[in-house]
Amino acid sequence: MKRNPRKPASLLTTMLIGFLVILVVSACFNSMAFSYFKTKYQEEIIRYNRLMLTNASVRYNRLLTDTKAALFNLYYHERVTGFGRQLAAGDGEGADFLQAKQVVSLLGAKAYDPNALLDNLLVYYGPGSLVLDKDGSSSASLFFKMLYASGDYPLPFWESRNENGFSFRILPASSFRTESSQKQGKTLLPVAFQPPGSSYLTAAFVDLEKAGRMFWGEPNGDRSFVILDERGELLHGPDGFSPASLPALEGSSGYALKNGHYYFAEKSKDGLTYVTIVSNSVMAAQLNRLSSTLLTIFLGSLAVGLAFSYLYSRRIHRPVKEMLSTIGVRRPALSPPPISEFAFIQQTIDSLLDKKEQVEQELSSKESSLTHYHFINHMKRIRADISEWQDFLEAGGSFTVVLYSLRFRLGRNGEECAAAAAAVRERIEAAFRETLPGSHTFQMETDQILTVVSGRPEPTEALAEVLDGLKERIDRDRQTYLVTAAVSSRFSHAVQLHTAYLQVQSLIQQARLAEEMQILFESRRLPAAAGLSPSQEQELNAALQAGDGDVALGLILRCLDELQQKEAALCQFRQFADSLEAKLWLMMDLHKIDLGSSWALKLAAAPLKDCCTLEEYKDTLRAAVSTAAALLLEKKADRDPVVQYVMDMLNTKYDEDLSLDALADKLGMSSAYLSVYIKEKTGANFIDHLHGIRVAKARELLSDTNLRIQEISLRIGYRNIASFNRMFKKWIGMTPTEYRKELAAE
The missing domain is CATH 1.10.10.60 (Homeodomain-like)
Structure with a gap:
């Protein structure tokens, strides 16, 4: 049973499906992007809080270390120990309170240091029950009941500590009522030092509120900070907090989520554990708002995209459908469409088809000429669109370019030069056709012929043989013209034709002044152009002004010989000759020699541009300088x-x-x-x-x-x-x- 071919979908259906596919892909991409962004957002918040805790733990650890060092240094300070011995010896009688004042100064200097973050610093002497702090001295009863009163640290607590001794000890933070905060106490962290058997102790009250603002910034209700000692007991934390409520944090992540809170922990070298508790409600609310906003935007954009896809597809489909109904097999009697715009389109299409047939006929009859023309266009980067060029582009492979520069000898007119160039081109085509059939030879200018040798193998040896054979044949006509051939490197793609052309153009400029065909494969370093020195310039000017052509010519001929000895390039000889010609005409202008009289100089200097050998340059310059000297001498003789x-x-x-x-x-x-x-x-x-x-x-x-x-x-x-x-x-x-x-x- 013969199966019916599948009916192609209409343009409207195809466009709608295409738009829908784009919308679905966009929706999938947006969903994945949002999921990825949400995950990264959470990870960034966690990383930020861990980094904040790490920095804070380092700073708290440094603060407590500095505080311990201050207590240690204070305890063993000579004034503190001396005053303690006086109190222990006389039970307060006969003690030098001037020395106590010095101790108070020491305490104040450290306590008032803003970087120390201390609310107070004290020395509690058991004998005499005396307390020295940053503000002065007072009895222990007055100090711990009125000046720094705390329910957790009454006077008996300090008396027992003074009797037992405990070395360094960080005590749990508590609220202290001081003179400056009677109504609302301060949260202070006591740190004390007393070696066993000592009669006095030193203590510091770390201002945790001030430390929190410095280490964390302004207080944030969504974050809580906890400090645990080496035994896991609470040193500082929010009201009602119990260490037992902490989740296990032994994993590699360093954090845990429990009851809507993130717990981050950092343990310092001295055994203290720092914990931050961050509420997950704020982050969750932000993510929910972000999700709602993005979902609303996505659904809205999806609805707009669907509506736009349908309307735009209909808008394109309608005129195309009408146009297709008017375009079919060309019939001479086909009536024009009723709509003027489509009637114009139909007429334009018919006209283009007629022109296409004419162009195809012309191209088929001029295939060879167009191929040469297109090679020249690509060499000179002239844009064109001729089908024959595609053969060379599609063939691919590597290629080499050979550029021939023709220099016609003096006395040749335009017709003779054109005929000679055509003959050289035919010789080149014949030579390459025999050995390298994949080559193309064509004429770029009157004095330039170019060959493109294409093919994947490296035809270096074959190319050298062809050029050597050409040299023998072309040198037979060196009395008529001279040829220089420049061979490019091997290039791998047709789009590099312009680069190859530039390379051989540069190489052709390095040709020497030789009376034979030159074949250039590699670039060479050109000698520095030998010109006239400043003294020779003056001597030449003086000789020309005096009308002494022999002296002037002697200078010029020496410079030409020097250029030849240095193997200067042909272009350097031309530059030297052009500069001399310009100098001669400048002399004509300076001495007011009219154009009629100087016409002889123009005739004498005209062959300079066609000189091909050293002798031709010498003969032409000899005639030009002699003519100029004679004109200047004649002008000098006819003086006012x-x-x-x-x-x-x-x-x-x-x-x-x-x-x-x-x-x-x-x-x-x-x-x-x-x-x-x-x-x-x-x-x-x-x-x-x-x-x-x-x-x-x-x-x-x-x-x-x-x-x-x-x-x-x-x-x-x-x-x-x-x-x-x-x-x-x-x-x-x-x-x-x-x-x-x-x-x-x-």
Whole structure:
């Protein structure tokens, strides 16, 4: 029996189910999150109370230890023992009460210390029944019945203690009525010290209320604090508390829950046990309120989510259903939908289908061209969406990129360059097609060709063989063009094409100035660009201004030879040539040589951008420098008589105190007019000409004579050696002394 295929669910049902699944998952997550939060909240409260108890027990233990130490030191203090011996010897008669006053001072100093947390500190002498405390002395009867009265500690209690002795003893806390608290007593913890057989004792009353505020903060009705001694007897606790009501706390948790209260215990090294009792009602109430709030929010959000899911699903389903009813098999006579928006959608879909068919036909006819185009787009990170590119992406595997840079020799026009580039590309394609068929070769620019060698195996040896074979064939045409090939590293994914392209672009910049094809596999450290030193710059400027092309060219050729010896990159040669060309044009501007006259320099310097060898650079720069020197010499010969007179004066009397005002008077002009006139005719003002001539003469004297710096300064017209040093450094870039040292080093 043939089974009917399952009918697909409608969009409305699918969307509703999807929304419901999201809501159920959200509900489960919220429930688990709340349960986890509730557990963590309880654990945090327990941890907090345990930490509070631990800190409090340490501080109480330190307080009691300090109190015991104070009682011990006080008991054996020489004034306390001395006064006790006096009382024991004379039963109070003949005792030195001035010494008793000193004991009172000792007691007050300790009792009034805010860190001691003591309400009082006393010495009770049995002989004489005398008590010394922080406020003075009194009889034992008065002190224990009126000043510090307690039902738990009457006078007979202290008398019996004085007779028996007990060493250190922490007594249970009790309420004491003092002078300052007659109506409402203070809760004090007595601590006493009396060695056996002694006739007096020392005692301290620890203020537990003050200690509680300091160690716990303000009193909280939800927390109770209990102190038990080493025998488990109660030292301090809430009213009506019995140690027998404590639950067992021997477990590793350190706490127990009993009758709606948490019990936390901490035992100190001296045997005391500290217990806090925290009511669970507050925490339970907070958790219940939190549970109610979260449940209300959850139910409300669930109801809103269900309503929104249904309404939103209906809203989406209705137009989609109507749209689907209008879209089907394309029929020429299909009437448009009655709704204008959907009619527009139908027309747009038909139009898109027509365009899709046209594009598919065009793409199928231009598959090869589009593949090359898409490779270039990805190399340059140009976004496109052509299906052929997916073949390369889906193939995966590693790849290597080879970039070829073509340099056409001088005298080649655009058509010849294009034809040569096409021929090189065909040679590369043929060579790779034979050995590495999985490669793609295409032209990036007029002077750039790129090959992508794809495939999982490492084709290093095969690639090197192909490139070596190409080198032999391409070098036959080196009189027409020169080629440099840069090989990238092996990359593992097609998305790294741009990185590979950047790598070979950087590598191609390191090509040397060689008259053969170069194959670059690895990067190298480029030498520091050799340029003109400051002194050579000045010498070149002086030679050009004088129209001496031979001197200027000699400097330039030496720099070119130095670049070649250091194996500088082609780009460094181009930078050097560009800087020289810029300097020549700057000279043209400074000497006001018009564009018509300087056209010869433009023609002479034009081949610089196409130079491929050292000899071509030398020949082109020789022509450019000679042309520039001739133009400058011609301009120099055609000088204005006023300018000629001023320059002659500067060249012959530079060592004198020349001034623009003096020359203007001789010429019958104003100094302002003469200054503007010189600037307009020569491109530099009067003072620059004067300093330039003086500095040039100083350079001659520094190189040709052994005269001292100060003597040279005077000979060229600088009366102040500091001015000479400053001006020389401004023009040459170094001081006269440094310049002479550089000449000696050369």
